[in-house]
Amino acid sequence: MPEGPEIYRAAAALDRALANKRIEVALHYPPLKRRAKRLRGTQIVRVYSRSKAMLTEFDNGDVLYSHNQLYGEWQIHGRDEPLLARQVRLIISTTSQRAVLYSATEFAWLNRDRIDSHPYIAKLGPEVLAPEVSVATVASRLSAFPRRVVADALLDQAVIAGLGNYLRADALFVAHVDPFARIGELSNNELQRLALACIQLTRRSVEQEGVVRPLREYRHAMATATRHSRAHEHSRFYVFDREGLPCWRCGAEVSRVNRGGRGVFFCARCQGVNTMIKPK
Ligand SMILES: [Zn+2]
Numbered sequence: 276m277p278e279g280p281e282i283y284r285a286a287a288a289l290d291r292a293l294a295n296k297r298i299e300v301a302l303h304y305p306p307l308k309r310r311a312k313r314l315r316g317t318q319i320v321r322v323y324s325r326s327k328a329m330l331t332e333f334d335n336g337d338v339l340y341s342h343n344q345l346y347g348e349w350q351i352h353g354r355d356e357p358l359l360a361r362q363v364r365l366i367i368s369t370t371s372q373r374a375v376l377y378s379a380t381e382f383a384w385l386n387r388d389r390i391d392s393h394p395y396i397a398k399l400g401p402e403v404l405a406p407e408v409s410v411a412t413v414a415s416r417l418s419a420f421p422r423r424v425v426a427d428a429l430l431d432q433a434v435i436a437g438l439g440n441y442l443r444a445d446a447l448f449v450a451h452v453d454p455f456a457r458i459g460e461l462s463n464n465e466l467q468r469l470a471l472a473c474i475q476l477t478r479r480s481v482e483q484e485g486v487v488r489p490l491r492e493y494r495h496a497m498a499t500a501t502r503h504s505r506a507h508e509h510s511r512f513y514v515f516d517r518e519g520l521p522c523w524r525c526g527a528e529v530s531r532v533n534r535g536g537r538g539v540f541f542c543a544r545c546q547g548v549n550t551m552i553k554p555k
Pocket of ligand 1: 526542544546
């Protein structure tokens with residue numbers, strides 16, 4: 276499932292393609308259709324994301340909220356390119372391109388001034404990608420949940436918004452934090468390091484199109500990797516999806532523990548994890 280950085284990049288691409296242009300909107304999904312009249316002659320002011328939701332704001336004040344869940348996807352096609360053989364929810368055309376939302380099922384029409392009234396948006400914690408969100412904001416937000424296991428809290432969009440599974444694993448690794456500790460057990464230093472890693476790695480992933488490690492290290496790993504289909508996956512992350520491979524830092528094997536249906540990846544040695552104790 277895409278994480279904050281992927282949705283953020285998709286929103287930025289849509290914004291570049293659609294904002295302040297002459298558009299034509301075709302609503303194919305019945306629950307969306309009754310808005311068609313109101314959108315005639317409007318322009319899009321901006322497309323942006325909040326956590327995993329996409330918000331398309333029109334100049335009449337209407338905002339389309341869409342959440343891709345597992346199957347939804349926005350695609351930008353050339354004007355004459357054929358559409359994919361998938362369920363089309365809506366098409367926004369400019370003179371040169373067509374932005375198509377496929378297969379998503381979660382929509383709402385909101386008003387620009389009342390975005391926060393949407394239940395998904397209302398419950399979001401501070402957004403790691405928002406420019407005004409600082410290390411201190413994230414650290415203090417995390418410390419408001421001392422009883423939560425840190426690995427769980429990082430995925431909970433109500434605690435902080437924008438992280439998914441790969442950023443969780445890699446931020447914990449970079450910060451040298453035990454994923455199974457409770458937040459209240461972390462030292463102030465650990466909490467600060469973790470907050471910093473959450474922000475830095477998320478921004479880096481946006482800038483580097485999903486590469487979480489520094490570009491130089493990623494390129495070195497790719498150049499020296501034996502050629503196989505997973506080389507990119509294994510090179511762009513610190514620990515995520517690297518179960519059984521050597522830790523980039525210490526050489527010990529990266530571990531994986533399943534928790535709430537998702538894998539938690541970590542280096543037990545670097546992160547001081549006692550793998551004999553089952554986390555609760
Ligand atoms: Zn290690």
